[in-house]
Amino acid sequence: MELSSKYNPQETQDKWLQFWKDENIFHAKPDADKKPFTIVIPPPNVTGILHMGHALNNTLQDILVRYKRMNGFEVLWMPGTDHAGIATQNVVEKQLAKEGRTRQDLGREEFLKRLWSWKKEYGDTIIHQLERLGSSCDWPRVRFTMDDAYSEAVKHAFVSLHQKGLIYQGKRIINWCPRCQTALSDEEAEHKEKNGKLYYIKYPLKDNPNAWVVVATTRPETMLGDTAVAVNPQDERYRLLIGKTLILPLVDREIKIIADDFVASDFGTGAVKVTPAHDPNDFMMGERHQLTVINVMHPDGRINKEGGAYEGLDRFEARKRILVDLEERGLLEKEEDHKNAVGHCYRCDTMVEPYLSKQWFVKMKPLANRALEAVKSQEIKIHPTRWIKVYTNWMEDIHDWCISRQIWWGHRIPVWYDENGNAYVAKSQEEAYLQAKVTQGANVSLTQDEDVLDTWFSSWLWPFATLGWPKDNLDLKYFYPTNTLMTASEILFFWVARMVMAGFEFMGQKPFSDVLIHGTVRDAKGRKMSKSLGNAIDPLEIIHEYGADALRFSLIINSGQDIFISKEKFEIGRNFANKIWNASRLVFMNCSKEAMEGDYENLEFQNLDLHSRWIIARFYETLIRVNASIEAFHYSEAEVLVQDFFWGDYCDWYLELIKAKFTDIHIQKTALFILKNSLKLLHPFMPFVTEEIYSKLQTRDQCLSLSAWPVRSEKLFCSQAAFQMQTVIDIITAIRNIRAQWNVKPGESVDVCIVCADTLLTDLVAQNKGDIKRLARLKDFVLDTKAPVLKNSAFALVGEIKIVVPLDGIIDINAEKNRMMSETAQKKKAMEGLNSRLHNADFIARAPEEIIQKEKERLETLTKEVKELEALLANLT
RNA sequence: GGACUCAUGGCUCAGUUGGUUAGAGCGUCGCCCUCACAUGGCGAAGGUCGAAGGUUCAAAUCCUUCUGAGUCCACCA
Numbered sequence: 004m005e006l007s008s009k010y011n012p013q014e015t016q017d018k019w020l021q022f023w024k025d026e027n028i029f030h031a032k033p034d035a036d037k038k039p040f041t042i043v044i045p046p047p048n049v050t051g052i053l054h055m056g057h058a059l060n061n062t063l064q065d066i067l068v069r070y071k072r073m074n075g076f077e078v079l080w081m082p083g084t085d086h087a088g089i090a091t092q093n094v095v096e097k098q099l100a101k102e103g104r105t106r107q108d109l110g111r112e113e114f115l116k117r118l119w120s121w122k123k124e125y126g127d128t129i130i131h132q133l134e135r136l137g138s139s140c141d142w143p144r145v146r147f148t149m150d151d152a153y154s155e156a157v158k159h160a161f162v163s164l165h166q167k168g169l170i171y172q173g174k175r176i177i178n179w180c181p182r183c184q185t186a187l188s189d190e191e192a193e194h195k196e197k198n199g200k201l202y203y204i205k206y207p208l209k210d211n212p213n214a215w216v217v218v219a220t221t222r223p224e225t226m227l228g229d230t231a232v233a234v235n236p237q238d239e240r241y242r243l244l245i246g247k248t249l250i251l252p253l254v255d256r257e258i259k260i261i262a263d264d265f266v267a268s269d270f271g272t273g274a275v276k277v278t279p280a281h282d283p284n285d286f287m288m289g290e291r292h293q294l295t296v297i298n299v300m301h302p303d304g305r306i307n308k309e310g311g312a313y314e315g316l317d318r319f320e321a322r323k324r325i326l327v328d329l330e331e332r333g334l335l336e337k338e339e340d341h342k343n344a345v346g347h348c349y350r351c352d353t354m355v356e357p358y359l360s361k362q363w364f365v366k367m368k369p370l371a372n373r374a375l376e377a378v379k380s381q382e383i384k385i386h387p388t389r390w391i392k393v394y395t396n397w398m399e400d401i402h403d404w405c406i407s408r409q410i411w412w413g414h415r416i417p418v419w420y421d422e423n424g425n426a427y428v429a430k431s432q433e434e435a436y437l438q439a440k441v442t443q444g445a446n447v448s449l450t451q452d453e454d455v456l457d458t459w460f461s462s463w464l465w466p467f468a469t470l471g472w473p474k475d476n477l478d479l480k481y482f483y484p485t486n487t488l489m490t491a492s493e494i495l496f497f498w499v500a501r502m503v504m505a506g507f508e509f510m511g512q513k514p515f516s517d518v519l520i521h522g523t524v525r526d527a528k529g530r531k532m533s534k535s536l537g538n539a540i541d542p543l544e545i546i547h548e549y550g551a552d553a554l555r556f557s558l559i560i561n562s563g564q565d566i567f568i569s570k571e572k573f574e575i576g577r578n579f580a581n582k583i584w585n586a587s588r589l590v591f592m593n594c595s596k597e598a599m600e601g602d603y604e605n606l607e608f609q610n611l612d613l614h615s616r617w618i619i620a621r622f623y624e625t626l627i628r629v630n631a632s633i634e635a636f637h638y639s640e641a642e643v644l645v646q647d648f649f650w651g652d653y654c655d656w657y658l659e660l661i662k663a664k665f666t667d668i669h670i671q672k673t674a675l676f677i678l679k680n681s682l683k684l685l686h687p688f689m690p691f692v693t694e695e696i697y698s699k700l701q702t703r704d705q706c707l708s709l710s711a712w713p714v715r716s717e718k719l720f721c722s723q724a725a726f727q728m729q730t731v732i733d734i735i736t737a738i739r740n741i742r743a744q745w746n747v748k749p750g751e752s753v754d755v756c757i758v759c760a761d762t763l764l765t766d767l768v769a770q771n772k773g774d775i776k777r778l779a780r781l782k783d784f785v786l787d788t789k790a791p792v793l794k795n796s797a798f799a800l801v802g803e804i805k806i807v808v809p810l811d812g813i814i815d816i817n818a819e820k821n822r823m824m825s826e827t828a829q830k831k832k833a834m835e836g837l838n839s840r841l842h843n844a845d846f847i848a849r850a851p852e853e854i855i856q857k858e859k860e861r862l863e864t865l866t867k868e869v870k871e872l873e874a875l876l877a878n879l880t
Numbered sequence: 881g882g883a884c885u886c887a888u889g890g891c892u893c894a895g896u897u898g899g900u901u902a903g904a905g906c907g908u909c910g911c912c913c914u915c916a917c918a919u920g921g922c923g924a925a926g927g928u929c930g931a932a933g934g935u936u937c938a939a940a941u942c943c944u945u946c947u948g949a950g951u952c953c954a955c956c957a
Contacts, residue, residue, distance in 0.1 A: 283955050396952095845938095
């Protein structure tokens with residue numbers, strides 16, 4: 004079995020994607036002998052195209068999933084997509100627009116047919132892309148939020164909440180998108196700070212047209228719907244005017260001056276126009292004062308017939324005209340610059356209009372209580388913990404959720420009306436009919452509510468609706484509650500918070516126990532990656548050029564809070580994959596058939612040399628730390644650890660050390676043992692290249708994805724080896740240092756004298772003489788107990804070991820002297836610090852004993868070293 | 881207006897509960913195509929941890945204030 008001389012990521016990816024699929028490797032089913040581990044995927048929009056955010060999110064999940072699977076859990080990672088009501092409808096409407104048609108031209112039924120065929124053709128795009136990333140989902144289980152079973156769950160949820168009185172219909176001011184022509188929830192209206200104007204408008208008194216009240220407004224066009232002007236009852240300026248009548252300019256309507264505590268006297272003029280149909284505060288004031296409510300706008304944002312002369316104008320056009328007309332009449336006192344935050348549709352960025360309409364709402368307070376408590380009590384843990392506060396703030400100040408949407412793509416609201424307008428909430432028309440029949444007689448005819456539900460009203464059921472809820476079944480019993488949810492912060496309120504509420508409400512249990520909020524992927528300049536900015540890096544392009552492993556590895560190793568990425572960053576992963584490949588090649592080329600086919604999983608400690616004991620110790624140290632990092636969701640830390648070990652210890656030291664003795668069967672076995680176990684450690688991060696190399700091993704499991712994670716063997720772990728080996732490494736490094744310093748060409752061998760008084764150390768050096776000679780490129784090697792008198796030599800100290808390298812004719816003795824003097828000075832400075840600390844009575848009195856002890860030891864070593872250095876310096880003169 | 885995060889060598893980030901001479905990677909510089917890998921090897925330079933103050937025997941690490949960058953929330957028109 005051999006590895007090709009050049010690693011081909013594409014071929015490897017294709018091969019293993021096929022294998023995993025053919026063998027259905029990632030299928031999860033209830034297994035009483037194993038513990039379940041379930042992860043909740045944030046289902047991407049069905050219109051989605053893989054971007055770096057998906058790549059990051061899925062890699063994070065896949066790392067955990069593969070780790071847990073290898074640790075013996077029955078892992079369920081169910082993939083799926085979200086029907087994304089407005090977004091998807093927009094896509095197909097755009098298509099229609101190209102044909103010069105609208106959805107209304109087609110009619111509801113035809114339009115929906117069109118949507119479904121679009122879904123059939125393009126809906127799996129993102130799923131296939133996630134697969135290419137290496138995501139080890141249970142692919143055949145793929146779910147869609149509009150699957151039949153899922154739809155049943157949605158209806159069930161609606162009816163059940165309605166029965167509890169948690170869903171109601173109400174006429175209220177909601178966020179309205181004039182372009183999408185639908186209501187939005189508060190979360191779907193994104194507040195954006197805008198530099199606007201505050202207009203001061205004179206409203207003349209009826210009694211005295213030469214006197215007026217000035218009101219300040221940012222939206223003058225809404226004055227067409229004004230039905231009062233309000234002032235604070237405490238405001239002296241207006242006290243006498245309360246109850247008087249004003250003439251609304253341009254409209255000539257008579258409106259009253261009312262007093263309301265809501266009005267802040269210090270803003271604007273202290274008098275505010277009241278437009279109950281177009282502002283939530285005004286609406287509430289209107290209710291308090293029984294004001295007339297006049298809606299002046301069509302759903303598309305044009306002024307309606309209530310607007311008189313302005314009828315038919317778009318809201319912004321109307322604003323311009325109204326300002327001109329007011330100006331002409333001398334009623335526009337002034338305008339001021341004014342910053343304010345205005346809601347924008349999160350799907351099309353159109354400025355949202357506060358709009359009065361009849362919608363369905365969910366009462367959130369009763370649902371929020373349990374969800375709040377769960378996070379506060381750590382029953383659900385949010386990582387990093389700072390998000391807890393964000394979550395609790397939102398939950399504590401929660402508003403009712405507007406769930407009806409005036410679009411066609413989505414779950415139609417399960418409500419039917421009879422001819423008299425009575426509503427029947429039911430899971431089906433048949434059930435509604437049974438209800439209606441009781442009061443309306445058998446001939447009652449029903450029509451279903453035209454609206455559909457907010458997409459998130461289905462998404463919040465995901466953790467259990469995908470498992471078959473509301474039907475009781477084994478999957479649901481075994482896999483719920485789930486374990487971990489990993490997601491970007493953007494959908495904390497939209498989705499995460501609501502899933503928690505839904506979990507408790509419908510299942511009586513939390514939906515998951517850990518939530519990991521990860522950062523956003525940004526470009527090198529820190530901007531969000533987006534199509535419109537043109538700064539997006541396409542993950543598929545990276546997969547094609549560098550490989551999926553490289554994409555995954557680089558993405559994770561760069562992940563701090565947010566992830567700043569540029570194309571070159573992916574070389575890190577590519578290079579590492581290449582290194583793994585080549586190191587494996589070296590091992591395979593040097594291992595005998597006997598070693599390859601033998602049982603190198605059960606090494607005997609007594610057969611191992613120092614180097615092998617050392618690399619095993621280093622491996623287990625790494626393993627323990629990697630485990631801890633993964634459990635703590637610190638994946639980038641885990642990657643650094645594995646990379647440091649594999650590249651820095653295994654490749655750079657161990658493989659170099661054993662090259663001279665690769666014929667030894669025990670060495671071969673150890674090399675294979677470490678390689679195999681390293682592949683396991685690397686696998687969650689780089690699944691493809693590791694599977695491929697693993698598959699060339701003779702003794703192995705069906706595939707690496709299903710193999711068992713390593714466990715530290717106490718029999719093989721030897722901390723002494725680690726210490727001894729470090730000394731050998733330090734000696735070699737010190738000599739290499741000297742060579743580089745004096746520019747000794749690699750081809751030129753030098754002699755060296757190693758001076759050491761300690762017998763144990765002397766033995767160690769003697770045993771490793773060959774390796775030191777080879778790796779430091781030495782001609783000859785003298786081991787002595789005391790320093791010889793050698794002129795023209797370079798010196799180095801490694802603990803108690805002195806290294807003398809004669810460099811006659813090469814060395815500049817004065818430069819070497821200077822170097823050693825500065826080294827001495829450095830050490831002396833450190834000694835000073837230690838001395839002053841150790842002579843500080845407070846330090847001695849208050850610092851823990853072990854710290855003092857450490858400092859003392861440190862001082863002792865430094866003193867010794869300085870002494871040695873000074874002796875060597877004296878030798879030089 | 882409220883909340884939060886970040887500020888460490890040229891760049892991107894580590895730095896666990898405060899405890900030796902602050903770590904990586906990239907980049908830079910020097911030497912090397914050594915028969916696994918130049919997507920490589922060996923070595924070097926470079927920071928006192930945004931500013932000021934405080935707590936402490938001891939602070940990059942805790943507290944306060946300030947400055948700068950960013951994020952989220954918000955019905956004062």
